[in-house]
Amino acid sequence: xxxxxxxxxxxxxxxxxxxxxxxxxxxxxxxxxxxxxxxxxxxxxxxxxxxxxxxxxxxxxxxxxxxxxxxxxxxxxxxxxxxxxxxxxxxxxxxxxxxxxxxxxxxxxxxxxxxxxxxxxxxxxxxxxxxxxxxxxxxxxxxxxxxxxxxxxxxxxxxxxxxxxxxxxxxxxxxxxxxxxxxxxxxxxxxxxxxxxxxxxxxxxxxxxxxxxxxxxxxxxxxxxxxxxxxxxxxxxxxxxxxxxxxxxxxxxxxxxxxxxxxxxxxxxxxxxxxxxxxxxxxxxxxxxxxxxxxxxxxxxxxxxxxxxxxxxxxxxxxxxxxxxxxxxxxxxxxxxxxxxxxxxxxxxxxxxxxxxxxxxxxxxxxxxxxxxxxxxxxxxxxxxxxxxxxxxxxxxxxxxxxxxxxxxxxxxxxxxxxxxxxxxxxx
Numbered sequence: 001x002x003x004x005x006x007x008x009x010x011x012x013x014x015x016x017x018x019x020x021x022x023x024x025x026x027x028x029x030x031x032x033x034x035x036x037x038x039x040x041x042x043x044x045x046x047x048x049x050x051x052x053x054x055x056x057x058x059x060x061x062x063x064x065x066x067x068x069x070x071x072x073x074x075x076x077x078x079x080x081x082x083x084x085x086x087x088x089x090x091x092x093x094x095x096x097x098x099x100x101x102x103x104x105x106x107x108x109x110x111x112x113x114x115x116x117x118x119x120x121x122x123x124x125x126x127x128x129x130x131x132x133x134x135x136x137x138x139x140x141x142x143x144x145x146x147x148x149x150x151x152x153x154x155x156x157x158x159x160x161x162x163x164x165x166x167x168x169x170x171x172x173x174x175x176x177x178x179x180x181x182x183x184x185x186x187x188x189x190x191x192x193x194x195x196x197x198x199x200x201x202x203x204x205x206x207x208x209x210x211x212x213x214x215x216x217x218x219x220x221x222x223x224x225x226x227x228x229x230x231x232x233x234x235x236x237x238x239x240x241x242x243x244x245x246x247x248x249x250x251x252x253x254x255x256x257x258x259x260x261x262x263x264x265x266x267x268x269x270x271x272x273x274x275x276x277x278x279x280x281x282x283x284x285x286x287x288x289x290x291x292x293x294x295x296x297x298x299x300x301x302x303x304x305x306x307x308x309x310x311x312x313x314x315x316x317x318x319x320x321x322x323x324x325x326x327x328x329x330x331x332x333x334x335x336x337x338x339x340x341x342x343x344x345x346x347x348x349x350x351x352x353x354x355x356x357x358x359x360x361x362x363x364x365x366x367x368x369x370x371x372x373x374x375x376x377x378x379x380x381x382x383x384x385x386x387x388x389x390x391x392x393x394x395x396x397x398x399x400x401x402x403x404x405x406x407x408x409x410x411x412x413x414x415x416x417x418x419x420x421x422x423x424x425x426x427x428x
Contacts, residue, residue, distance in 0.1 A: 062244030106148025116145025139398025329370025
């Protein structure tokens, strides 16, 4: 009874128009009022301090600032122009550049929305210029943006690691191969679509080796920054937080070298960082508060007993969790969905025998699917807003093939878990 009421209250509040952080906090207050006697004043004060003073969470504003600097320094535009020269010969032309740019920018920004918005602004004018199929082109931007939370470093992986006490470096290791495979699957989706309907691929872009070599240096800054940040973590030179700070210094150095560093640019970077960080931290505090209440009233234990009573196999638990996230993704924002459900689903998956690192990558893939699933996939709204014309259904239609690619990726790691775990076993 308690489990049913708790889930109904949580889903109702998160599905309403209440702010995510306030919704999770209010759900905790209601459940505590009816099912727990724990004093609220003690919980809120101690929990807020313990949550916000966690050292590894310092990495979140650092990675947000990292992405802001790259966004405002012109690095994204240079990177996109270089990838156009190297990938546009494929059937589908610039749509492959969209996916490649999202993968590369997302790998250093750690944010899916920032990736989709940045590459979307850069690429949007090319649709009419080269006569691409508009829905498919928009779909590559919406889907490509989701790569920002799978390819390390990832803000979502940091949050999952903190909430489940899982090693963030191991999550980063586990994310590389699935991130690469998913990037290839997205590109193959475009390739198949444009071979089937050649007119969708637009006008062929003329290029030559001289131009490719000339623009090659514009690909180096993101790659060098990625190697510095990830390399420092994997070789034990720095923690995830310290590596993010090093990345900021490197990004500022590149910005200064290109003559784009100014007080106005720094002001905009700091303002954007503070706004995004405040939102994330508020949601985290609400989520940790709700997590404590859930543990106090024994919700997770009740769900575990329910699974035992029905004698669900590990595969049945896995399928139930996948279906849950696919359904939630149709009406919940990705960060709130992830943070609010981790305390419930992770213990169930671990109890069923699944590795928490493997489940972390599965969860990220499910969140990616939610981000481009209608009607409330956040990347759909981002790309539609940047386009500024047509209807949201254009973006939804173009994203549909990439949802299928994501589901195929989810099936692959369920059938072959070593896709996720092989790097952890070799280097972890």
